[in-house]
Amino acid sequence: MVLDTLMSREHNVALLERYGSLLTEHQRKTLSLHLGSDWSLAEIASRQGVSRSAVHDLIRRSVQALEESERRLGLLAEAERQREEKRLIAAELADLRRRMTRLEARLADV
Numbered sequence: 001m002v003l004d005t006l007m008s009r010e011h012n013v014a015l016l017e018r019y020g021s022l023l024t025e026h027q028r029k030t031l032s033l034h035l036g037s038d039w040s041l042a043e044i045a046s047r048q049g050v051s052r053s054a055v056h057d058l059i060r061r062s063v064q065a066l067e068e069s070e071r072r073l074g075l076l077a078e079a080e081r082q083r084e085e086k087r088l089i090a091a092e093l094a095d096l097r098r099r100m101t102r103l104e105a106r107l108a109d110v
Contacts, residue, residue, distance in 0.1 A: 015066035
């Protein structure tokens with residue numbers, strides 16, 4: 001449960017970093033306080049002079065807008081795909097280097 005919450009929070013932070021410019025300034029600031037600065041809903045509500053439920057609703061709608069942007073554009077998914085591709089290429093290169101070292105050693109023994 002805690003891990004799911006942490007992963008969800010990290011995902012929302014990544015969404016905010018990638019698509020935050022598509023939100024209003026108010027939405028960005030509120031999400032930044034909640035996700036980036038770890039402020040509670042009550043702390044944000046007090047600072048903004050609104051109810052806790054209003055902050056909750058704003059955050060929920062803002063995250064939905066970010067999720068919709070990702071669904072349409074897929075920039076986070078593409079970045080993850082590229083990271084995985086780089087990881088696979090690096091692993092293959094490391095394997096080739098190990099094989100080359102072994103072959104060079106065999107050649108030196110001949």
